[in-house]
Amino acid sequence: NAGVTQTPKFQVLKTGQSMTLQCAQDMNHNSMYWYRQDPGMGLRLIYYSASEGTTDKGEVPNGYNVSRLNKREFSLRLESAAPSQTSVYFCATEQGARGQPQHFGDGTRLSIL
Amino acid sequence: QKEVEQNSGPLSVPEGAIASLNCTYSDRGSQSFFWYRQYSGKSPELIMFIYSNGDKEDGRFTAQLNKASQYVSLLIRDSQPSDSATYLCAAHLSGNTPLVFGKGTRLSVIA
Numbered sequence: 001n002a003g004v005t006q007t008p009k010f011q012v013l014k015t016g017q018s019m020t021l022q023c024a025q026d027m028n029h030n031s032m033y034w035y036r037q038d039p040g041m042g043l044r045l046i047y048y049s050a051s052e053g054t055t056d057k058g059e060v061p062n063g064y065n066v067s068r069l070n071k072r073e074f075s076l077r078l079e080s081a082a083p084s085q086t087s088v089y090f091c092a093t094e095q096g097a098r099g100q101p102q103h104f105g106d107g108t109r110l111s112i113l
Numbered sequence: 114q115k116e117v118e119q120n121s122g123p124l125s126v127p128e129g130a131i132a133s134l135n136c137t138y139s140d141r142g143s144q145s146f147f148w149y150r151q152y153s154g155k156s157p158e159l160i161m162f163i164y165s166n167g168d169k170e171d172g173r174f175t176a177q178l179n180k181a182s183q184y185v186s187l188l189i190r191d192s193q194p195s196d197s198a199t200y201l202c203a204a205h206l207s208g209n210t211p212l213v214f215g216k217g218t219r220l221s222v223i224a
Contacts, residue, residue, distance in 0.1 A: 042216030099145035102212055104156040
């Protein structure tokens with residue numbers, strides 16, 4: 001049981017390049033989330049998908065797009081990467097019923113030069 | 114703005130002592146609360162959840178919830194160096210909104 005799988009684990013980009021971070025889950029959860037985590041800033045929600053076919057902006061959506069491809073997969077795209085997007089990105093899933101916890105993938109460490 | 118607040122620390126405790134981590138939240142309608150542990154360079158890992166007022170124990174961990182005072186705490190008994198990590202508090206606030214995380218408290222257990 002893999003849980004929440006993120007790919008790639010590490011990536012280095014040049015400013016202006018594009019990149020898609022992938023997240024797949026086998027937990028049959030309805031809701032999926034993308035966070036970024038920077039030192040001293042905690043987890044900041046970028047986008048989320050409460051259910052298949054829906055997406056919503058979180059706290060810091062600028063510079064990102066998302067696609068909920070199906071119930072299992074939720075991707076995060078950087079169209080034109082900027083150094084300010086250097087961060088650790090986490091995908092998380094949640095069953096969707098009120099009061100349930102989120103479960104996290106191992107993260108993607110992204111550096112933009 | 115609905116918030117979850119934690120002291121960033123670091124909180125230093127000697128090995129074998131009780132570590133007490135605290136969290137306050139702004140939304141009185143909050144219903145469910147979670148504690149995550151995050152080791153350096155790793156992802157957050159769920160360790161406790163609590164929904165009702167009072168205490169909930171799981172091994173060396175006890176979560177305490179006081180809805181009237183709007184705080185939730187995590188006690189770690191017999192602290193070990195392996196407990197050294199950042200602890201994130203999270204809450205489902207009222208309304209159909211995503212889980213809200215605090216910024217975390219860094220715990221250091223000194224051998």
